[in-house]
Amino acid sequence: MIGETAGVNPAWLDLPVRTAVPALWRALEERGAAVLEAPPGTGKTTLVPLALAGLVEGLPREVEDGAHARRVLVAEPRRLAVRAAARRMAWLLGEPVGERVGFTVRGERKVGPRTVVEVVTTGVLLQRLQRDQELAGVDLVLLDECHERHLDADTALAFLLDVRAALRPELQLVCASATSDTAAWARLLGGEAGEPAPIVEAHGIQHPVDVVWSPPPRPVRPPQGLRTDPALLEHVAATVLRALRERDGDVLCFLPGTGEIARVAGLLGAVRDTVDVLQLHGRADRAVQDAALSPGARRRVVLTTSVAESSLTVPGVRSVVDCGLAREPRTDHARGLAGLVTVRSSLATGRQRAGRAGREAPGAVYRCWAEAEDALARALPTPEIMQADLTSFALQTACWGAPGATGLALPDAPPSGAMAAAHTTLAALGAVDAEGRATGRGVRIARTGLHPRLGRALLDGAALVGEQQAAELVALLSEEPPRSLGEDLAAVRRAVRGSKDPYAARWREEVRRLRRHPDAEEPPQQVGDAAAAGLIAGLAFPERIARARTPKAGQPRPEPGAPAAYLMASGTAAATGAGSALSGAEWIAVAVADRPAGSPSARVQLAAVTDEATARRCAAALLTDRDEVRWAVPPGSRRGEVAARRVASLGAVELATEPIAAPDPALLRAALLEGLATEGVGELLTWSAEATGLRQRMAFLHRVIGDPWPGVDDRSLLERAGDWLEPELSRARRRTDLERIPTATALARLLPWASGAAGRLDELAPERITVPTGSRIRVDYSTDQPFLAVKLQELFGWQDAPRLADGRVPLTIHLLSPAGRPAAVTGDLASFWREGYRAVRAELRGRYPRHPWPEDPTAAEPTRRANPRR
Known part of the structure; x- marks a missing residue:
């Protein structure tokens, strides 16, 4: 006691x-x-x-x-x-x-x-x-x-x-x-x-804490992904020095991650003769952790992540420097990428951090942002369940007997999209059945204490590369190694094996733990270091197995060490960095990647060289053979055509192709419809004058009357392709077959025959109008307002032009000169004869003296001819 x-x-x-x-x-x-x-x-x-x-x-x-x-x-x-x-x-x-x-x-x-x-x-x-x-x-x-x-x-x-x-x-x-x-x-x-x-x-003894607003002297860029503006870190280091000058006691400085901690520690080198600078985070050596959590012999600056916000007491602290940033998980379920991002910390987090300055005596918090920015901050941190990868959570609940977390009393329900993505991953690993219940394999994976992906790699990999190699590689993936060791997983493993730093010590402990979880079902095979790295990474992340993109025609292959472009089986583009040892490999298995904001592709951070055989073995569930029939533009051509081929693929990565002579009719029909959608019904089909006129008349009636007259714009025609392009579409095999379809005949199939309205087409939207001379003039429906273009002399005595669509729309008259040039436009002939005709007569009678220009056109005989010569 x-x-x-x-x-x-x-x-x-x-x-x-x-x-x-x-x-x-x-x-x-x-x-x-x-x-x-x-x-x-x-x-x-x-x-x-x-x-x-x-x-x-x-x-x-x-x-x-x-x-x-x-x-x-x-x-x-x-x-x-x-x-x-x-x-x-x-x-x-x-x-x-x-x-x-x-x-x-x-x-x-x-x-x-x-x-x-x-x-x-x-x-x-x-x-x-x-x-x-x-x-x-x-x-x-x-x-x-x-x-x-x-x-x-x-x-x-x-x-x-x-x-x-x-x-x-x-x-x-x-x-x-x-x-x-x-x-x-x-x-x-x-x-x-x-x-x-x-x-x-329980009411604590909280000493007063002065708030000192200390925004950077110049604007800093907001964080992007894991990147923090160096200018902010320089300002944080300067603020730490300010706190040392203005206050007694130790300084506790909050930063988002270990990279920022190391950067600020480097900037504080000038005070190391009189002040101990400690870097406190979850990966720190235990001696450093003990030193940070015990009173020091001299003043200290403790640079820390969120680990010191509430659950740890750092004695001697009188000043807190808060950079205002934190790390939160984010998952891109569409691309299968998960990681941490740097965000603005919440108001509650700010209060927690500030409270550290007043635990033992009055203190101060230096906030490295402007007070006004608090108005935009969140009140509370976002619960991890709302934004994290839920694969481990889903397996835990499945093993508990609550698939999908149904019936569990959780503070917040998991997002359905994230749970669906987790179920898909677990099903691919064989960890759950179709109903989401844990399988025996799923239980074994869960008992490793690892993320299900890594648990699968450990259990399956032990049988392929041996227990020791599997444990060593999985241990590297369970706690990401320092970025300074490079991108090549096999090289990182060799470096850690020979190292005595804190990371290597933790790695060896994890290897010993993982060796207690073998589940090999066959004798281990002898596999080299490089091959083992590719196999374990591929087992853990099969959808991230990637193949180098083939350069387009005329483009050179990248030089060794130059950034190289890859396509992952998930369909996500990826790229290695400059100087990467992975560049030049045809196949890689990507273990760690992120997607910087605004980047079109993921950035490879840790991967292993592999080969196609290993890729097929690790991602067997992603192997497919499919017939692909689509509309494509052949190289060197501008005209699309049907392309039919049989494709063997690993997810989105094509392995082999061969042409198909007789493609499936359903796929062929879909490809032809794709061509119509891509190039347009009006462009790919051949439209005669008759077909164009019918389409314009039908469009006019649809616009003015509506039902039962159908829309005939490209989108509507594409949607109803089966109603008007059959049976020609079913017989078509290539572009030329589409071009030969009689569009006038086909389009007539869309007329409202069932209602009987089709029989009134010529009444409602006549193709031609008979004018007083007996001429049958074609009505132009190409514009919103249909019009009749006719020589002025043919309309003498005509008072009213007919109205279209059951009298809804007046027919516009384009009056032409004897030479066929526009002379006037009117929708009211009677008014034109009274008011407009005199001006036209005065202008044109001298130019066309052989044609009649009566003073009273309403009483004159219409004519198509000139006056006879005398």
Whole structure:
């Protein structure tokens, strides 16, 4: 008990959360579940688990010597937080880690026979729940940092609620949050009864924190993908130096990722003689982590990612420098690319970061942006379930017996599109059946603790390249190696093997863990390093197997080391970087890629050289043989034609082709329709004057009357191709067959014969009009207003031109001179004879003296002839 060593480590007396423990105990006794709302630094992560286990003297439920202590499981979102919490609790008890307090993270476990409080990652908790749904021997589970909305934490909570409802109602559950938005957690923990679980508040001692707005002196570019403007990082480094000058104590600086941390650390080289600069992140060496989480002998600058926002206490901090950026997952389901992007951090994240400056004494936060920008920031971080790759989540829920997460009490439902993409991936891996239920293979994949893709590569790869090689390569893919090692997976593996840096040490630990998960069904084959790398990467990411694009005619092949273009089996274009060792390879298996904003192709970051045989083996599910009949423009031609070929492909990558002499009629018909759509009905078919006139008349009636007269524009004709182009279309095989179709006859099939309206075509839209001389003049329907072009002398005595479409549209008259040139336009002949004729007569009678120009045209005889010579 702490009481036994209280004189040694009385620090628990100063933790503000101790006053909330009695209320938390009462809530658990009454309801079995509760929400603990406690700001950072109050002791919710360290004192509460000890108190709930009965190890704290003077607090309720203290366990007497020799009595059975309650077993408490504490789940943290990060490995760094797990180790730190276990170390802090053991220190409070005055004993080493592994006695009454232990921890488990992937690949490392420190527990003993006396351990009653065990700290684990949420990922480890999920693995335990899948193996033992009852969590036998565990009395209480505390889910810490629920407000961070990590996907594993949300999933674990849903599974634990299932356990309480169906198997172990006595299992107690606490959700601990550092923020005040706890109502949703209370509703979830309340269960189907409808009454929210109790919320127990612990009020911390938060010292005042001055806010110093410190925007960059000049504009900086917003982040794109993983890229942060170097100008912002220079300003952050300058702000750190400013904080060192203006304030006492240590400086905690928040940056989005390890690359930015390294950049700012380099910019702080001038102060290293007097200040320790520590780089704290999930991949940091444990010695660095320990140094950052312990008081220093001199002033320190701790450069950190989001790991230090709430679940870790960095002692001695009086100033926080916040760059205002964070990393969030993003998944491009259409291209099968997932990764992290840099975004503007939320207001809640900003408050969490600022609070670090006031944990031990008054402090200050330097915010590297203008205050006005907060108006555009999100209030809360986006839950991971709303934007992450859900393949692992979908497999977890399937193994739990809830395919598609149906029936689980989740804070937010998973997006349907992301779940559909996850199901497609899992089905291709053989991990789920058609209904989404986990297969035996899926269960084995889930038990590796890896992403399902990597689990598949480990299990299948061990049989092909041996357990050791499979484990080494999968370990490289499970924690992405430093970018400085290059793009070639095989070369990266050789470099890490011979390295002693922190990454290599973690890699070796993971290799040892993975070697405990072989599932080989045949003796391993002897495969070289390079071939093994391609095979494992291909097994993990079959849709990212890529083939070099063939240069277009006249274009040279890229030189070795030059950027090379590839097409992945998924259909996504990809490119290697300048100087890449992969350039020049015909086939590569891409393990890591991203798609920079605005880029037409993905950027290869880690891949392995492979060959077609390996590609076929790894992506057998993507192999297809299909007949492809389409409309295409042959090289050197401008005219499209039907192209029919049989294609063997690996997804979108063509492997081999051969021509088809007699293509499937349905495919052929579709190709011809594609040609009509591409080149246009009006261009590809041959339109005689008769056909053009009929189409214009039908278009006029459709425009003026509507039904039953059909539309005859290109789109309408294409949509109804089967109604008017048959049977000629069914007999067509090539372009010339389309060109020979009698379009006038074909178009007449669209006339409204069934209603009888077709018989009125000549009445409603006559092809020709008889004028007073007896001439039959063609009506021009090519414009919105139909018109009749006729010589003026032929209309003498005609007062009214006929109206079209049952009198709806007046016929416009284009009056022509004796030479056939336009003389006047009118829609009202009677008015023209009264008012316009005199001017036309005066202008033209001298030019055409042999033609009649009577003073009264309404009483004159119409004529087609000139006056006889005298």
